[in-house]
Amino acid sequence: MYCVRKVTEDLYWVGANDRRLALFENIHPIPRGVSYNSYLLLDEKTVLFDTVDWSAGRQFLENIQHVLDGRKLDYLVINHMEPDHGASIEEVLLRYPEAKIISTEKAFMLMRQFHFNIDGRTEQVEEGDTRSFGKHKVTFVSAPMVHWPEAMVTYDMTNGVLFAADAFGSFGSLDGKLFNDEVNFDRDWIDDARRYYTNIVGKYGPHVQALLKKAATIDIKMICPLHGPVWRSDFGYFLDKYDKWSRYEPEEKGVLIVYASMYGNTESAVNILASMLAEKGMSNIAMYDVSKTHVSQLIAETFRYSHIVLASVTYNLGIYPPMHDYLVDMKALNVQNRTVGIIECGSWAPKSGTLMEEFLDGMKTMTVLNEKVTVLSSLNESSLLEMEQLADGLIESMND
Numbered sequence: 001m002y003c004v005r006k007v008t009e010d011l012y013w014v015g016a017n018d019r020r021l022a023l024f025e026n027i028h029p030i031p032r033g034v035s036y037n038s039y040l041l042l043d044e045k046t047v048l049f050d051t052v053d054w055s056a057g058r059q060f061l062e063n064i065q066h067v068l069d070g071r072k073l074d075y076l077v078i079n080h081m082e083p084d085h086g087a088s089i090e091e092v093l094l095r096y097p098e099a100k101i102i103s104t105e106k107a108f109m110l111m112r113q114f115h116f117n118i119d120g121r122t123e124q125v126e127e128g129d130t131r132s133f134g135k136h137k138v139t140f141v142s143a144p145m146v147h148w149p150e151a152m153v154t155y156d157m158t159n160g161v162l163f164a165a166d167a168f169g170s171f172g173s174l175d176g177k178l179f180n181d182e183v184n185f186d187r188d189w190i191d192d193a194r195r196y197y198t199n200i201v202g203k204y205g206p207h208v209q210a211l212l213k214k215a216a217t218i219d220i221k222m223i224c225p226l227h228g229p230v231w232r233s234d235f236g237y238f239l240d241k242y243d244k245w246s247r248y249e250p251e252e253k254g255v256l257i258v259y260a261s262m263y264g265n266t267e268s269a270v271n272i273l274a275s276m277l278a279e280k281g282m283s284n285i286a287m288y289d290v291s292k293t294h295v296s297q298l299i300a301e302t303f304r305y306s307h308i309v310l311a312s313v314t315y316n317l318g319i320y321p322p323m324h325d326y327l328v329d330m331k332a333l334n335v336q337n338r339t340v341g342i343i344e345c346g347s348w349a350p351k352s353g354t355l356m357e358e359f360l361d362g363m364k365t366m367t368v369l370n371e372k373v374t375v376l377s378s379l380n381e382s383s384l385l386e387m388e389q390l391a392d393g394l395i396e397s398m399n400d
């Protein structure tokens, strides 16, 4: 049975939700599921904007059939070819033999790599090209690396709808509620949106900045992303988040403490640090056990906070492996502009602090505070003093 929603008078959401998938890209947990959004425009021509993951193909095809109501499909606009959106392209071509695909040269190359039979079905477009479907005239804007090199966004100049591809998307299934004003985004969605952006697109901040600059020149009335809610109001809220995330600027002044501890001594040390910070008036603190928290969550929190404290045991003369994984991810996603405090722990040759600092040296604009703490097995009077100095150092650097 179809399940669709009306977006505007002649545009329909024909996507689907996936609540069964445990890991997005087989790596990021999605306990709230994910939506694959696709949109169908009924103009003089009928136009489908992007498709869905193969797992949602059946629902999607029923939705299209229902909305078309016997009409043929004329065009399929493909903004992004990643299989979570592109996997159903060939099935659409088979069912709608007159449909032509409008997309970029790179996207067509990728479709051929995935062995889609698109011969004779393609209409290649470039940035600035336009197409008229009757009442609606659209223009195409390239969006390379948001999130793949072939990506583009499509702007409907008639009604101001922006088909934004992966930009402005979020993890989380749509529980019937499609529009941002039907949900409490800042309460129920922002954490998933942040985790989605930072882990999926976080590496490509400059490319997102380039797209935001282009977006600033057009009059956007609605943003239709490929995942998560459709935006029809309050753009400033989400654009501001995207601007900060893509410039690697923190959203909040606060301290993210990520610790690695086997027997609990390092954990106990950071509990003391957190208490000192709160005592000194800085209570915007988030604390995570690196072994228990999925790295995608740590990455999202890293983009959020201005200050990070890394506390790690020494493990075979190295950084504790899950902490090392987190650092590798942080670097891969281009995290920058953070102030970092370091706590190392060890019983006979503590080295994790020096190693973490060396790792941070290889990243862009990460400031490591001079106040470092070395814990020998367990916090003692002298390391407690170092901890106090670290707490002061963190707070001072916030007031700069």
Ligand SMILES: Cc1cc2nc3c(=O)[nH]c(=O)nc-3n(C[C@H](O)[C@H](O)[C@H](O)COP(=O)(O)O)c2cc1C
Binding pocket: 260, 261, 262, 263, 264, 265, 266, 267, 313, 314, 315, 316, 317, 318, 345, 346, 347, 348, 349, 350, 351, 376, 377, 378
């Ligand atoms: C497999 C393993 C390797 C370790 N390697 C080192 C090491 O190279 N240098 C060191 O000083 N301590 C090493 N340790 C000891 C711990 O880092 C140390 O006991 C630490 O204080 C434990 O802190 P925790 O209570 O927070 O787990 C190792 C411990 C284990 C289990």
Ligand SMILES: [Fe+2]
Binding pocket: 080, 082, 147, 148, 166
């Ligand atoms: Fe993507």
Ligand SMILES: [Fe+2]
Binding pocket: 082, 084, 085, 166, 226, 227
């Ligand atoms: Fe996607």
